Amino acid sequence: MRAPSSELPIEFDGVTVAAGGVTILDNIALTLAPGAPTVLIGPNGSGKSTLLRVAMGLLAPSRGCITWGGLEHVPPLKRAIVFQRPAMLRRSASANIRFALRAAGIPRADHARRTAELLELVGLQGLADRAARRLSGGEQQRLALARALARDPAVLFLDEPTASLDPVATKAVEDIIRTVSERNIKVVMATHDFGEARRLAGEVVMLHRGRIVETGAAASFFDAPRTLEARAFLAGELLI
Amino acid sequence: MPNDVSALQLVLSSDPALFAIVRLSLYVSLSAVALAALIGIPLGAWIALTNFRGRQGVIVLLNALMGLPPVVVGLAVYLALSRSGPLGSFGLLFTPGAMIVAQTVLVTPIIAALTRQTIEDLWIEYRDELTAMNLGPVGRVATLIWDARFSLVTALLAGFGRAAAEVGAIIIVGGNIEGFTRTMTTAIALETSKGDLPLAVGLGLVLIGIVIAVNALAWTARRAGERLAG
Numbered sequence: 416m417r418a419p420s421s422e423l424p425i426e427f428d429g430v431t432v433a434a435g436g437v438t439i440l441d442n443i444a445l446t447l448a449p450g451a452p453t454v455l456i457g458p459n460g461s462g463k464s465t466l467l468r469v470a471m472g473l474l475a476p477s478r479g480c481i482t483w484g485g486l487e488h489v490p491p492l493k494r495a496i497v498f499q500r501p502a503m504l505r506r507s508a509s510a511n512i513r514f515a516l517r518a519a520g521i522p523r524a525d526h527a528r529r530t531a532e533l534l535e536l537v538g539l540q541g542l543a544d545r546a547a548r549r550l551s552g553g554e555q556q557r558l559a560l561a562r563a564l565a566r567d568p569a570v571l572f573l574d575e576p577t578a579s580l581d582p583v584a585t586k587a588v589e590d591i592i593r594t595v596s597e598r599n600i601k602v603v604m605a606t607h608d609f610g611e612a613r614r615l616a617g618e619v620v621m622l623h624r625g626r627i628v629e630t631g632a633a634a635s636f637f638d639a640p641r642t643l644e645a646r647a648f649l650a651g652e653l654l655i
Numbered sequence: 656m657p658n659d660v661s662a663l664q665l666v667l668s669s670d671p672a673l674f675a676i677v678r679l680s681l682y683v684s685l686s687a688v689a690l691a692a693l694i695g696i697p698l699g700a701w702i703a704l705t706n707f708r709g710r711q712g713v714i715v716l717l718n719a720l721m722g723l724p725p726v727v728v729g730l731a732v733y734l735a736l737s738r739s740g741p742l743g744s745f746g747l748l749f750t751p752g753a754m755i756v757a758q759t760v761l762v763t764p765i766i767a768a769l770t771r772q773t774i775e776d777l778w779i780e781y782r783d784e785l786t787a788m789n790l791g792p793v794g795r796v797a798t799l800i801w802d803a804r805f806s807l808v809t810a811l812l813a814g815f816g817r818a819a820a821e822v823g824a825i826i827i828v829g830g831n832i833e834g835f836t837r838t839m840t841t842a843i844a845l846e847t848s849k850g851d852l853p854l855a856v857g858l859g860l861v862l863i864g865i866v867i868a869v870n871a872l873a874w875t876a877r878r879a880g881e882r883l884a885g
Contacts, residue, residue: 471787473783473786473787490789491787491789492789495787496787498783498784501784502780502781502783502784504781504784504798504802505802505805505884506802506884507883507884514798515788518788518789518790518794519788546881546882546883546884566788
């Protein structure tokens, strides 16, 4: 069982991100606490990916502040992110994981064991020596998960990890996310797939036009959404 | 070398004079490419990953330097290496060393410019991942150069092509001295002017053969590497 992390809670206090005169995130106040996965939902362009990047520490807010475990400047040593289209390094699947282990400062003596464990966790043990860029989309996404987990993160951010995957590949990725969450790694995931949000979320944060329109426990969000936007979104209407 | 033999006979008879010229040509061009790679690859990577005032101007200049006229480079290196020049004390003028220096000057911008473009393209692809992994500047450069290694082979080949085919610079700084600084290209120019066409054609055939062989070798290595690493 993982010890309580200094990364959590992640608190957004009036976070605004603007670029080129466009407000991408608008005055976000949010707390990401340990526990079940938090799923960010909302239409394209609602600010989900930007929120993840701010939470990861890849993007600084234009206004407001973000803290990790109460501290403002925390190097991202225990945070990891999987992007929607992860870049595969031009080397084998196992070498991709070893690269992440090296970058995370894991002692070289542990690399072989950790690589084997991570490949098994994501079901790629049979493809360890295959060039990462020659893996299928679903396999690449699973490898990206393994690479992120190589950092032994306390928080794992996932940016639409199953977008453009078929149902079989989606199920494989979702199974890994459940396993990761059961190991007390906080999962924060963006998606615009309701079904996926229902299957995985413990808590839902709905974004629209850069603002949080509703947050709450997944069950109550899906059963009794409080806002017009959430009701419209869940009804399958186009939110523009 | 006899004048009444055909170009093919010269090549097939393993003429020692011809092979001495071929050996020196390869030594000069490969040394220049190696030195240019040592300078040009880190330089190109640094320009690709660094924002500084005047960066766009440097990129335009670097691209323009790919077309440096060899005779101008030869003249500049000649002035630098001549007795009264700033590097005259090294005594390199009219030696293979001077030819290596001249070709290094010619080839470095080619390798640096192509490296800059290759690394910049790869950085766009890798930026998010490497930043998320909290990789430092040295780690980023090393990773990008390693992962771009198969594409950088093309830059090295372009540099080798330029060096192997070049005559203007090395004839000025090397002097085309028989048995000492005579290379394939300078010998072809000389023998043609003397009317010894079989030797000139023989050397031309060897030169083309070497360029094709080096390219084929590099292409095969690149394909094999890409199969393994993706």
